[in-house]
Amino acid sequence: MSNAPDNAVRAYIDEHRAAFLADLAEWLRIPSVSADPANAADVRRSAEWLVAKLKETGFPTAELWETGDRDDTGTGAGTGTGAPAVFAEWPSGEENAPTVLVYGHHDVQPAAREDGWHTDPFEPTTIDGRLYARGAADDKGQVFFHTLGVRAHLAATGRTAPAVNLKLIVEGEEESGSPNFPALIAAHADRLACDAVIVSDTGMWSEDTPTVCTGMRGLAECQIDLYGPDQDIHSGSFGGAVPNPATEAARLAAALHDEDRRVTIPGFYDGVVALTDRERELIAELPFDEKRWLRAAHSHGTLGEAGFSTLERVWARPTAEVNGIGGGYQGPGGKTIVPSSAQLKLSFRLVAGQDADRVQESVRDWVAARLPEGGGIRHEITFTGSTRPCLTPLDHPALQSVVRAMTKAFGQKIRFTREGGSGPAADLQDVLGAPVLFLGISVPSDGWHAPNEKVELDLLMKGVETAAHLWGDLAGTGEGEATGTGLSNA
Missing domain, CATH: 3.40.630.10 (Zn peptidases)
Incomplete structure (x- = not known):
């Protein structure tokens, strides 16, 4: 030509x-x-x-x-x-x-x-x-x-x-x-x-x-608000005998992934379009300098879902991240209380095949199932919109x-x-x-x-x-x- x-x-x-x-x-x-x-x-x-x-x-x-x-x-x-x-x-x-x-x-x-x-x-x-x-x-x-x-x-x-x-x-x-x-x-x-x-x-x-x-990956974000006692209460008088919302927030965060760093929420991976062998080969061909990437990330090491490379994790796999966790006393020194409330902020990066609405419902069901029975912990989940992959x-x-x-x-x-x-x-x-x-x-x-x-x-x-x-x-x-x-x- x-x-x-x-x-x-x-x-x-x-x-x-x-x-x-x-x-x-x-x-x-x-x-x-x-x-x-x-x-x-x-x-x-x-x-x-x-x-x-x-x-x-x-x-x-x-x-x-x-x-x-x-x-x-x-x-x-x-x-x-x-x-x-x-x-x-x-x-x-x-x-x-x-x-x-x-x-x-x-x-x-x-x-x-x-x-x-x-x-x-x-x-x-x-x-x-x-x-x-x-x-x-x-x-x-x-x-x-x-x-x-x-x-x-x-x-x-x-x-x-x-x-x-x-x-x-x-x-x-x-x-x-x-x-x-x-x-x-x-x-x-x-x-x-x-x-x-x-x-x-x-x-x-x-x-x-x-x-x-x-x-591009999609995105869903939420805040989980947990409520226990009607006010902060003395941990010596009541601790160990009533639910602690800060403890429950920590338990939720810890339960979000298994030992292979896979998200444990039932149904989370439904519909995920898996990487083909050819796509993995093409990603591997890129001149990726992991040490340089870590410097840009201001991180001292990589960690993520087992069985996938760093680029595969950030490009083609869905993730769940704890963006923030809080509750109770945060000032200097100690304050021996059972806090009345706690918060957990989560974000989920979604890949092709996932449906944001279904992911949101799965998260709601998972949270409700993991909180203690008996009514001692009340919770609210607020999703702030979503972006499709x-x-x-x-x-x-x-x-x-x-x-x-x-x-x-x-x-x-x-x-x-x-x-x-x-x-x-x-x-x-x-x-x-x-x-x-x-x-x-x-x-x-x-x-x-x-x-x-x-x-x-x-x-x-x-x-x-x-x-x-x-x-x-x-x-x-x-x-x-x-x-x-x-x-x-x-």
Whole structure:
């Protein structure tokens, strides 16, 4: 196959790189911190800026979507009590073109010079090929590379519209837990309908090892409140003869795992999609330095479910963690009491095949069964919502399109990872019924949420180039793809 499309894409990117980075810097100067109400106007200004820039890019539709409490019109539209999201759409014009939705977010974490930044976090600064600014990698840089990517795709192929029906949804509350995002996508499911979702809010293994993420774990969290005596009472007069809620909290925490560090809650592993031999081989191929990983974890050793490697544990196995335990006297010296109450905070990371609602019911049943009979201990369990896991099979046509596009951009083998954390990707998968693919170019040293966040400019341009190749591959047009048919025959 001729290298002409590759050369044309790269030539266009090189020609427009400076203007692209100048525009990105302008966006990064907007302190769109969604967690701070004082920045609400900045978050809105960020959304409005992106709407204008997407229109300038060529998207015929670019809109600001309000979020928050629904109004009474029956439309499901938000009333603006939440931070605004941005929606854009560029139809292909081809009768059978697949539809692809790109997800990202335009809000950022708080940042201030006194936090340890070497430069002003909202004054983008380029040093040694790295762009330093809050949001440079998470997630404005990775959202914005799609604007130059689609223009390079058009320039290299001579098209006037993308090879796919291209849509974007860029939320403004991801750094605040996406409280309004599930309702937003449910209300607009018809306009967001697609054949595949591309999430550009992720990263790669390293600069030298480009990777594609294939899935994220889900999450369920709860607090268990235990109540015993109506007030703290004297341990000499009553201890050993009445239930102690702090003791019961400790017993629950200790019973959460068996000697192999497996979760003991009946039904917890129901439906878990096991790692295949091939997936375990691919994980083992990664250049994993466990000592370096431990330093990043600020830990002095590894420990987890028997029979699995460290990466398998954090990427592909469900977990239960004690996030906090408390009750009774915590001051200096001693205080000989039986406390009246205690608390236990738990979180559960979930993997493909697990159902968050069923896990919650299993936890409730397990707690009730383990507490002493007789009414001396009362308890309440409060779950604070959940996030579903998502996983795309290695042989999915859309995933293979992402791999081929990255291969063309990076010029080397693309490997696979998963994410141990959780995010809104599963909401898109569940509501829209489309596979979720991850396209990100950030690396661990970019320092998401930390002082001196940055993005490697050469990798950012690789993201642009990947996006430029991806749309033709997904459409199976022959315009820039390597060998496959993308979504055209999926």
